[in-house]
Amino acid sequence: MPQPDRQALAALYAVPSVSLAHYPTPIEEVARFRAAILSAPRLLIKRDDAISFGFGGNKVRKIEMVTARARADGADLLITTGGVQSNHCRVTAAAAARLGMRCVIVANGTPPERLSGNALLDSLFGAEVRYVASREERAPAMExxxxxxxxxxxxxxxxxxxxxxxxxxxxxxRAVGEMVAQLPFPPDYIFHSTSSGGTQAGLVAGCSLYQLATRVIGISADESVAGIQSTVGAIIEGIGGLLGVDGRALALSRPIEADDRFIGDGYGVPSAASREAQALLASSEALVVDHTYTAKALAGMIGWIREGRIAADQTVLFWHTGGQVGIFGI
Ligand SMILES: Cc1ncc(COP(=O)(O)O)c(C=O)c1O
Known part of the structure; x- marks a missing residue:
């Protein structure tokens, strides 16, 4: 059996991080959901929606790394950006509150008449929000x-x-290492929502460093396959640099697999498939996915199963990246 890259993994755990939540997040078997989508392979869900900090989601794992460096640099203000209902901005605001820092969010969009969902939480966590009209204005406004x-x-x-x-x-x-420790055998597939690429880069690099045969399939919320591949590839190269391994070789160690067929009419716009996926999971397992990210990712996974691309004896893990607060956002 191929052996994990021990040196790189030692370097991985030597990188400072801030502890904001309790891990591992559960991995649950979803037999009723499996029955609801008929002739499905074995299905598991990794519950990062249940991360125990700031309403959870994938951004917590990233912010624990990034704020450790900010804290070491003596930062007293976190500045970040996203849409008005950004999960990432909400988690950044939560981290700033917990770490005793201030937070300014540069949000593209119009100020809501009434705060709801993530925007409401940003305000409760004490962040100041500045609005800009377009995505292009975000980086200069942060500067x-x-x-x-x-x-x-x-x-x-x-x-x-x-x-x-x-x-x-x-x-x-690190989350891949967490999953490895939880399961007797790694899954054949991981499906998850992909957009700015950090989640997928970490999962793909993690599967390579732990020498897993698992295929990681990122279902795009907005970007084209080519766009995702180039962004994820660049982040993986950078991961290599941080862990003292050849970044280029790490990025080329396995294909970066993405699927942009489930975006529908655009970012944040529900599709027939995302509505079906959301309703099926909620009514069979009482688990909630959001239309911008996770319902489309789930629709993508169902699509692959219905297309007969996954054998009945294989195991599929849906990595639930959170976003459920978004369903309360207007
Ligand atoms: C709930 C949720 N899932 C998935 C993603 C995609 O993750 P990433 O931006 O790391 O590709 C995001 C953020 O964009 C998100 O908020």
Whole structure:
């Protein structure tokens, strides 16, 4: 059996992180859901929606890595960006509150008349939100906030979109180790929602470093397959650099598999398939997925099963990346 890359894994666990939640998140068998989608392979769900901090989700694993460096740098302000209902912004605001830092969110969109969902939580966690009209204005606006803070003698830390940096993605390399310790055999497939690429980069790099044969399939929330592959590949290269392995070789060690057929009419717009997936999972298992990310990822997994691409004796793990707060957002 191929052996995990012990040196790289030792380097992985030597990287400082902040502990915000309790792990491992559960892995649950979803037999009723499996029966509901008929002739399905064995199905498991990794419950990162149940991460015990700030309403959970994949962003917590990334923020635990990124804020450790910010704290070591003496940061007193976290600045980040996303849409008005961004899960990442909500988790960043939560982390800032827990770590005694301030938080400024640069949100693209219009200020809501009434705060709801993630925007409501941003405010409860004490973040200040500045609105910009377009995605293009986000990075310069974050820089403006940072320079103004520096000019007052403060120490800002700018966290890029989704904390999808190589450092943030290390949280998901570790998450692969967590999964390995939970299961007698690794799954044949992992399906998950992919967008800014950090989650997928961590999962793919983790499967390589742990020498798993598991295929990681990212179901896109918005980007094309080519876009996802290039973003994820670049983050994996950076992960290699952080762990003292050849980043290019790590990025090429297995295909980066993505599927953009389930985006439907666009980012955040429910599709017939995402509605069906959401209703099936909720009514069979009382688990909730959101339309922007996880319902589309689940629809993608169901699509692959119905297309007959997965054998009946294989095991599929759906990595639930959270986002359930979004269903309360308007
Ligand atoms: C709930 C949820 N799932 C999945 C994703 C995609 O993760 P990533 O941005 O790391 O690709 C995001 C964020 O974009 C998210 O909020």
């Amino acid at each position: 403006d906030v940072a320079s103004a803070w520096r000019a007052q003698g403060g120490r800002p830390s700018v966290i890029p979109l989704g904390a999808s940096t190589p450092l943030g993605a290390l949280g998901f390399v």
